[in-house]
Amino acid sequence: MKFTYKNIIEIHEKIAKHYSIDSNYLNINAIKSIVYRMNDNFNNSDIYPTIYDKAAVLFMRIIRCHPFIDGNKRTALASLSEYLVDNNIVYLTFSSDIRFSVEIAKIHSNNISDSHILKNIKRWIMFHSANSNDDIDIIIDRQLSLIKTIIGVAKNKNRPSMIDKTFDYWYATDIYPYYTPSYSGLEGIMQELEMEKVFFKQVDSLIELILKVGRK
Structure with missing residues (x-):
């Protein structure tokens, strides 16, 4: 299935419903221009x-163009994931x-070029993308x-605040304090990852199907 601007709108509508945020967009042409x-x-x-x-x-254009009233970053991540699945790639969100x-x-265009930003985004995406169950x-x-390393170092140095600071850093609470974390600290994230690993093993055949044929 060809990825279009309508996919982005549908994804945002689902996110808006899930998080109870405004589902309206600011400019339909801005959304079309992304694709x-x-x-x-x-x-x-x-x-x-390339696909990447x-x-x-x-990913960058949804975030930087800010076409929706709310939920642009979440829509960017979800759209990225759906686009890659359409192309037989699984993107693992952390x-x-x-x-x-x-x-x-928050990057200002006059400080750094779009090509440099895209290069780093591409590297980030590839680092978190899987083409096989082994990759997952x-x-x-x-x-x-x-x-585990962060938790181990924090405990060995008797610095429990290191764990909380890492958690807060990942959730960007210092620059964007509006997110409500869905996990209770790093231990919660670790438990979720362990569950995901089991889940992917249990649905091995489904993942293989996604990786081989994508969405028709």
């Missing part, structure tokens, strides 16, 4: 040639994605290892 930009070409050659390049444009999204939103395990294990 147009993804598919820009010059002399019959794509300016953004286009995904980075989608708590640190929240800070990443907020920081992208590797990505989740990597995140679990990071959290």
